[in-house]
Amino acid sequence: MYNALLQAASTPAAGEGSLLMTIVPFALIFIIFYFFLIRPQNKKQKETEKMIAALKKGDKVVTIGGIHGVVATTKENTIIVKVEDGAKIEFNRSAIATVIADKVEEKPAKKEKKAVETSEKTETPAEDVKEDTSTETPAEDK
Incomplete structure (x- = not known):
């Protein structure tokens, strides 16, 4: 019994760690x-x-x-x-x-940029449609 107590006292507890940890x-x-x-x-x-x-x-x-x-x-x-x-x-x-800041001046500038981007996007499909009509004419010849 004394031996068990001595062994328990000599072994470090499981929760003890180094100072670094x-x-x-x-x-x-x-x-x-x-x-x-x-x-x-x-x-x-x-x-x-x-x-x-x-x-x-x-x-x-x-x-x-x-x-x-x-x-x-x-x-x-x-x-x-x-x-x-x-x-x-x-x-x-x-x-x-x-x-x-004068936010009133900044908002129209953003809207103008969006308007330019949307107009560019709308122009691009129109050009694609023109190209599609030119490809349809040979199909009509068949």
Whole structure:
């Protein structure tokens, strides 16, 4: 009986592993977090910084508080946003959430491209039909 206890005490448990085997899963989890969370967040932050640095007079913006307006003047750390005819509010540059692009101009350009593509597609079958009619004339001669 004592021998069985001594043998059990001297053999390592099945769940014990080396230090390397415990560190590897944590390293893998960190790598996954880096590529799926940290790296995209850093890219988004850099894009936001570029957007804020490129603000100029006349840009339509939305603040983090949801206020829509047009940039009236820019200073080093602040921006004055014109909200209504006479209302101007001064914001920190970091309070600008998004710059509203003129989407109205982009949509017709896409529609024009689609119209050109569809007109090209409709012209191609018409040419094929002309070729088919020319091949039908020898069939009528038979």
